[in-house]
Amino acid sequence: MILLSDPRVINIPVQDCGEPLVEITSFREISLDARERDEAGAYGRVRIGVLERLSLASRHLSDGVGFLVIEGHRSSAEQSRRFALQEDRLRRYGITDPAELRRRASAFVSPLEVAPHCAGAALDLTLIDAQGVELDMGGPVNGHRTGDDEHCPMDTPGISSTARRNRDLLAQAMRSAGFINYPTEWWHWSYGDRYWALITKADNAIYGPR
Template sequence: MRPYHKIPIIECGEPLVKIPLELFAVETPHPYEKLGANYGEHSPYYLRESVVKNLIKAQNYLQLLHPGWYIQIFDAYRPVAVQQFMVDYSFAQALQERGLIAANLSPQEKENIWKQVYEIWALPSLNINTPPPHSTGSAVDITLVDDGGKVVNMGSPIDEMSERSHPDYYVNSHEKYHQFRQLLLDIMLKAGFQRNPKEWWHFSFGDQMWAWLCNQSNPDHPVTARYGRWESQLV
């Protein structure tokens, strides 16, 4: 369990709705579908209704600071099956990068690699009390695109399994990378989101991680999660 899993979920029943992609930049084809992830009848470009509204607010804040810049949506809603696919894919990639074969790993070696995978990826849990953030429809992975249509260099790619993914990794070096990460944080905080402490690109509103982070910064006014795992049909 992660610390935020202790936060109770009081599901509000808000629908999952389509993100108006014309207001944002989008990576095409979708990065996980390109790898073979099957979303089935679902789409990765859906979020809970209030999350979409807040994401639009963040885009508007960005435009005020940097006209012509856009939030680029990398990933949003993610069924648990896709979460499982990406966890397995990341484990296989880690083996390939090290020239290792799963069958030849010692228990300790295997545990070390899984630990690295789960530094980035949430457990693909089917337990209703511990849903992966993206499976609630309240988490979104994003970056920035400048007024020339170029993806802003944040110092590391989304989903990289290294310390460079930590939001403040460049706080004492590569000032530009840190400034861009801070810009992304500022516009998202202003729109009500919270950032994953270990991933510069991951933001959420209304899930357990969001509530846990809100409570860390404002313990006198605790909140609960309003979104659990999405199980209904898309609207």
């Protein structure tokens, strides 16, 4: 499993295509959750190419199923804060080596310099039914924050058959539009960032920090 702390990720060059950040709610078929907030308000923006691909992905969902986006673009300051908090959590378990702290923290929070959310390239999202109720995904979005690390990886064993079907539906829809999953987080998908470029063997990332 390749983590975001892997040196190969930072070595991917970035040739930013210059696309703007746009509001996720500009596409009516995409819902935006307001549970995540920063100093500027809801994390409700991504690059326009990312949002267009999400719209394409929505066409591969079952009837009556939609996307609920939890978070898109994230500021550099917020990214740094979350990474530091994750390192603090790990220190409480006795992990003090700087390299090991960085590696383990990156399983759930990206180092700032390669963070897909800071590039406007990443989406944290889940599935909802026609009434807006979240489907069973076998664990909550950002489950690591509440100690549910076990069920965060996309391919974790031990979840129900319903949750597995829902994860498979999410994966099929997102991959059909060119997104890649960060395997430690079933809810995290990105396109155009350094990690995406490494996994897809693209020559370079097309989105850098904004």
